[in-house]
Amino acid sequence: MLVNKNLIAYLAVGIFLIILGYELFYSKPHEIPSPLIGEALPSFKLNTINKQGILSNKSLPHRPLLINIWATWCYACQIEYPQLMKIARDEHTPIYSIVYKDNAAKVQQWFKEYGNPYVLTGDDANGNVAIDLGVYGTPETFVIDANGKVVYKHIGIIDNNTWNNILKPLLRKLSSQ
Amino acid sequence: MKKILLVIFLVPLLAFASSKPLYDFTEKADEDKFFNLIANTRCVVCQNQSIADSNAALANDLRNKIYTLVLEKKTTTEIEKYLTARYGNFILLKPPLESNTLILWLFPLIASCLASIVIYRNLIR
Numbered sequence: 001m002l003v004n005k006n007l008i009a010y011l012a013v014g015i016f017l018i019i020l021g022y023e024l025f026y027s028k029p030h031e032i033p034s035p036l037i038g039e040a041l042p043s044f045k046l047n048t049i050n051k052q053g054i055l056s057n058k059s060l061p062h063r064p065l066l067i068n069i070w071a072t073w074c075y076a077c078q079i080e081y082p083q084l085m086k087i088a089r090d091e092h093t094p095i096y097s098i099v100y101k102d103n104a105a106k107v108q109q110w111f112k113e114y115g116n117p118y119v120l121t122g123d124d125a126n127g128n129v130a131i132d133l134g135v136y137g138t139p140e141t142f143v144i145d146a147n148g149k150v151v152y153k154h155i156g157i158i159d160n161n162t163w164n165n166i167l168k169p170l171l172r173k174l175s176s177q
Numbered sequence: 178m179k180k181i182l183l184v185i186f187l188v189p190l191l192a193f194a195s196s197k198p199l200y201d202f203t204e205k206a207d208e209d210k211f212f213n214l215i216a217n218t219r220c221v222v223c224q225n226q227s228i229a230d231s232n233a234a235l236a237n238d239l240r241n242k243i244y245t246l247v248l249e250k251k252t253t254t255e256i257e258k259y260l261t262a263r264y265g266n267f268i269l270l271k272p273p274l275e276s277n278t279l280i281l282w283l284f285p286l287i288a289s290c291l292a293s294i295v296i297y298r299n300l301i302r
Binding site (some may be wrong): 018033034036042052101126127128130131133134136137162 | 238
């Protein structure tokens with residue numbers, strides 16, 4: 001009986017330590033799952049960076065696409081940029097972007113220097129739309145389905161691995177639906 | 178000399194001057210609602226701080242957004258709904274009692290009950 005009692009106590013402590021260890025070393029507290037997943041993209045309306053058009057949730061085409069939130073001052077976005085250029089060049093997924101708290105002239109200069117992977121870029125100079133979309137850092141990328149619903153949100157850099165293992169299969173699945 | 182000393186002692190006080198923008202309200206109820214909301218909204222990029230206590234850029238943006246919503250006469254519930262629809266219950270410093278937060282609320286109760294049982298059993302032995 002005493003052995004059983006001890007065993008239960010050891011098991012309980014063991015389970016507790018495993019959970020604690022997992023939370024300490026493996027959980028990603030900054031990657032909060034977006035409550036927008038499965039919901040329609042919140043309405044927003046922005047002037048494009050070249051001031052010649054409007055980017056809004058209603059102006060998006062009815063097909064799977066990406067919306068990338070980025071800024072020229074964001075170091076991680078600079079690392080991500082070649083991958084976005086590659087996606088725009090080699091894949092059939094349109095990428096739209098919202099440039100967060102940036103200077104339009106700097107963004108235009110950036111496009112001249114590094115190319116422009118985006119179909120349209122909305123200018124969220126005051127960061128208001130980013131809050132409407134539940135963004136809390138750059139870069140963040142939303143996967144939107146043909147019905148305008150948020151299917152997935154990637155927090156952080158899209159690298160080759162993220163693209164090949166997460167985003168590309170997901171977009172392919174959405175395209176075949 | 179007195180004047181110089183006065184300046185020397187008063188200048189460091191400037192450090193306490195708030196860099197946060199001031200929020201103007203025409204009604205006291207709106208002001209109370211605003212300060213109550215920002216005190217109970219988590220700065221999602223900080224370590225367990227409310228947006229009232231944080232100088233992070235996102236905290237500032239969220240304060241401005243809440244200010245706009247308060248001026249638009251949105252209720253506290255509507256504003257909290259706006260925030261949780263975008264950032265989840267995590268954004269509220271006091272998460273609501275729901276099926277997925279049940280363990281969070283009940284765990285202290287269960288833990289103290291178990292501790293009481295253990296202490297009681299040890300005491301009567």
